[in-house]
Amino acid sequence: MKNLCAALLCATSLLAYDSASAETLTIATVNNGDMIRMQGLTSEFTSANPDIQVEWVTLEENVLRERVTTDVATKGGQYDIMTIGTYEVPIWAKQGWLLPLDNLGADYDVDDLLPAIRSGLTGEDGKLYAAPFYGESSFIMYRKDLMEKAGLTMPDAPTWEFVADAARKMTDRANGINGICLRGKAGWGENTAFLTTMSNSFGARWFDENWQPQFDQPEWKNTLDFYLKLMNDAGPQGASSNGFNENLALFQQGKCGMWIDATVAASFVTNPKDSTVADKVDFALAPDTGLGKRANWLWAWNLAIPAGSQKSASAEKFISWATGKAYAELVASKEGWANVPPGTRTSLYENAEYQKAAPFAKMTIDSINAADPKNPTVKPVPYVGVQFVAIPEFQGLGTTVGQLFSAALAGQMSADDALAQAQQASVREMTRAGYIK
Template identity: 80%
Template structure:
């Protein structure tokens, strides 16, 4: 055997040993723009962590929630890093389903996380159980040119009556321009996120102080009738199938006069590479009805580690990379400051480069800070959450109610029938779960 053969053999053994020691993290994530961008930038992570490989499972929002919930509840162990929302974190932490993030590294700076966002991810023990990849509220994004053409000026803090009047005036169905695009796709985190936040402004609530469902009350009827009529007059066709991504595409292609949705969308609608109307977009706070509450929610998409993983150390390294300050700088270098994931760090909103590049920065921060998850509605409630109710049963109930309201929007059932069905199914589930007798 020659020296060359021996050396080659040794190299291949070392290479195999290297492959054997590489850990592969399976990451479940949602198919939105910020998460897709993160996947494209992971060469930076791999260069800094050569022993860790990444495998992505990228799913539509409703499907992601279903798969991740099933996997963690059954201890399936399919994923090492989960993308989950502000709704799941405190509930799952209490169940012991998530590992605390105790080793994010000396330079991570947990205290830089925005207090409103961080508090929703902190367990009763004061530990962080998920790290925010981006945080958001909701706001109005609108076409300044169409608003001007309609002879109107958008206030910084509009009412729903102003929005409805403007939407009808901006609609030009002959040219496929619709005054307003709003979520209609059924799902507790799709149409019900929007409608629950909106209902708060109309004085409605999911439950009274004794957990009795409230869909038989006039405030919910006012909310749903207003929404269905507005969408019938000024919304796009097929709106009952439209969620966040579908409305984003409609707005970017110039088909929406206004869109009320997640503040995170601002960087996509104002990006000239992706949006035909990038230079025409204005921003305003989510609307109110004069009762003292605006329809702006509070949410973060977060990265968390399921308790069943065997790769917790590698998973925490990945989360530290993806949600740390250096990641924001990396996105800024590649795609500009306007496109960094928003809504997580105080330092970002103090950064003059970001303020200059992102005309929506102040409105985003104001909207996040204005949300009040502990007092979301005009009347008192027994739950925490602005666009959701932070109880385990909400996922199923919220989606079932969302199906009723989506059917009302599609004209398949009346508003009254949808509300009656929502009341009955919610009462049934709350009795089954022992909240009410």
């Protein structure tokens, strides 16, 4: 008995030692469903890597962007891994703020990453500076039952005119049903992202070839007028506070006839555990106006290591686990193939089990492949980026413009005033930054 107690005491001491000596990774991430799921599976990683512990900092999208930007720019060292987007990766890599991911492991298969996603995460030196956790474009999610009740059939590739007509006919506010739910929450990655892709389809652009802002042009007025009227006629109350997560909840609760947003939402609106309308949902390509550009974006949420990290080896080990093929298989075993993080690997879209489980798979990959960051607009532009402009100044400017458009949606100013102020702010910022001579 004495020897047994001694052995137990020794084992307890060893466990305490292992826990105390383990390296702790602090990971900043966004409060989206796939990231929440990853946190729930973290014990799978730590049990296989007992020398590494994980602490999560989970933040709303706008707050996440603000905090990680401040931390990486000031070398604050708060986070060992950051969840950042396709916009930040090439800019931050060029500024020396990120470490290249050179040691993801022999079985990681970098060449399996979708070319459209991988290219946005690769630096000028050809190295990968972030690994995609999930990739997305955007498309229409709609209620088949409400579309049928309205006497309409959704085309695979609809126009904005059709979408607006359908939204008004599907609206039944007496029963809490809005014909359409669209982003209104201010933020360069929230309403500005949506309205920029919408404007692309209306023939608008942020800047002409000489970096002159274009908010005083008719294409932007047509975009904003159309959006505001549509949301007034068929959108939910308080829409100026609604971003991705808020609209997802509304759609899952059966309160939206249509929702145009990230393709990653498809698994959440078709999952009967979360969605009251799971068996009534279908999908279509983002709308156009016949000018040759659809209102779909290209994005990935990625895991990256800030430069100067003292825990880069452990951080890269976690990133390899969370973005590798084995993680997809882990999610499939726990939640089913339909809930695997989408939009990052060719092999997923060649997987017969995934194709069978995910009716949205083909529409998702078609939307991702259709987005063209190097030619995002009808008229020529000097920038890269579909729903953003890939310059450092865009983060602040995009948020300012988003605040103006959100105020217009809330009825605090007219569309003309919002556009005039967006033009003034853009001219001021682009002149200050030296783009306009």
